[in-house]
Amino acid sequence: MRIGELARRAGVSERSLRYYEQQGLLLSERTPGGHRSYGEWAVDRVIRIQALYAAGLGSKKIALLLPCMRDADGGPTERTTGELVEELTAERDRIDRMILDLVRSRDVLDEVIDAATAKA
Amino acid sequence: MRIGELARRAGVSERSLRYYEQQGLLLSERTPGGHRSYGEWAVDRVIRIQALYAAGLGSKKIALLLPCMRDADGGPTERTTGELVEELTAERDRIDRMILDLVRSRDVLDEVIDAATAKA
DNA sequence: GTAGAACTTGACACCGGTGTCAGATTCAAG
């Protein structure tokens, strides 16, 4: 499939897909004319990339992490090095804290919403 | 207390505190010489502001939301308008989705970490 | 009074993923 379809199916812009490729997160075959061409595996990968971005990871960390993930994209599943494990653990802990903060903020919002809704 | 102590106790920079004030999120008394002075309530408020920022809300939304929160700061707890409730509900749903994404990303990280750790 | 820490305002820069525009090229269908 080509970039337009991938963008639509993965729910991101074409701009972002080209950016991901530039960051080394997403490979593409090329047609003789230079247009990008993707296999089915690309959809899942892009969605995963999005999730990691949303989790606050930067391109570099994601680039290190992706090859270590056993996936449907048949990647080589590289050996995770000790140093990387440390970084990933730090990221996981950061995400855990972020989740706690978010839950609290959501509860605060719920409280306000409930108070306003049940003001009957 | 003054800005330095507040910054230390709330875990943010003085820069941020001045910015919050500029955005109308944090009031301060002033000494005759113009230095900011805060009561104890400020610590909780700043922490709450931080949590909302971390949840992806912008200054304007937070400014609308803060007066509606019943708190230890003795704020007037303004009436939440219908329009605001809609916005807040949208924010809450967005945060919910964000939490789900984060949990999934964290689980992915855990998987990679476990795989690398238990490779014995 | 006086020294040094703390505070003031104002300005400039950054980050990094994304939007968007321009101009050129390619693809697919008639």
Place this chain on the structure above:
DNA sequence: CTTGAATCTGACACCGGTGTCAAGTTCTAC
């Protein structure tokens, strides 16, 4: 062919909370 849609590369801008520096003022303790 030809034509219109799709894609290509490259560049510029944005956002918005925060870091940081500069020059000046205030506070506090001796």
